[in-house]
Amino acid sequence: MGVENASKSFSTSQCDDQLSNSRINTLVRLNVYDLTPVNNYVYWVGFGIFHSGIEVHGKEYGFGAHDFPASGVFEVEPRKCPGFVYRCSITLGQTNMSASEFRTFIENMASEYHGDTYHLITKNCNHFTEDLSNRLTGKQIPGWVNRLAKLGALCSCLLPESLQVTSVKQLPEYHECSEDEFVESLSPATPRESTEIYEEQEKHLLSSSTVTEDVTFVRESQAK
Numbered sequence: 001m002g003v004e005n006a007s008k009s010f011s012t013s014q015c016d017d018q019l020s021n022s023r024i025n026t027l028v029r030l031n032v033y034d035l036t037p038v039n040n041y042v043y044w045v046g047f048g049i050f051h052s053g054i055e056v057h058g059k060e061y062g063f064g065a066h067d068f069p070a071s072g073v074f075e076v077e078p079r080k081c082p083g084f085v086y087r088c089s090i091t092l093g094q095t096n097m098s099a100s101e102f103r104t105f106i107e108n109m110a111s112e113y114h115g116d117t118y119h120l121i122t123k124n125c126n127h128f129t130e131d132l133s134n135r136l137t138g139k140q141i142p143g144w145v146n147r148l149a150k151l152g153a154l155c156s157c158l159l160p161e162s163l164q165v166t167s168v169k170q171l172p173e174y175h176e177c178s179e180d181e182f183v184e185s186l187s188p189a190t191p192r193e194s195t196e197i198y199e200e201q202e203k204h205l206l207s208s209s210t211v212t213e214d215v216t217f218v219r220e221s222q223a224k
Helices: 002-021 039-045 099-110 125-137 143-154 161-165 179-184 191-205
Strands: 026-034 050-056 059-063 073-076 085-095
Touching: 026 125, 050 085, 050 125, 050 143, 059 125, 073 099, 085 125, 099 125, 125 143
Parallel strands: none
Antiparallel strands: 026 050, 026 085, 050 059, 059 073
16 A cells, blocks of 8 residues: 555656756747837937847737826737837747647736836836746846846936926827838937937837737736
């Protein structure tokens, strides 16, 4: 009897080990987008205005603003976030979460990133991707991706009060920037004007209507 129980216990342990070893690590990538053509001139000196998303398990996850105390985390097809110009992808590491485990994880995380908590300087899309990267891989995203916000935080006392406290308040909708808007943004920009460009381009991501079929908000998990 004792030998039989010991044998079953050993067999169960072997199955657990095999299940653990059979997990396939999934790559975690950072997809970076230009918010303005000005990036073509300043990117090479480590500066620019960017949007970013994390690609994992075949989808890309980002964070945007709206007026409601509900999830601002959304998913799109990788490297195809509407309204922005894809620049590059950076492999950050790997995760051993299965697709179903990751889904539970991102739904829990969505409760920490409500659309009405978005803030251009302290809680923007790049803060979200850095947090997600840290949780999945233990690594930070490259510093240049969110350098504008970091500089803004250091110089917040010099920024207008309205810019310091106001997030991008828009309802979920996604549309492309017009050619005229892109041409206009090519003009030389001061730091304050660059920040305003950043804010306006983020508004193109989440504006006042319903979400298109290209973008799906992640429903946050409900507290039990």
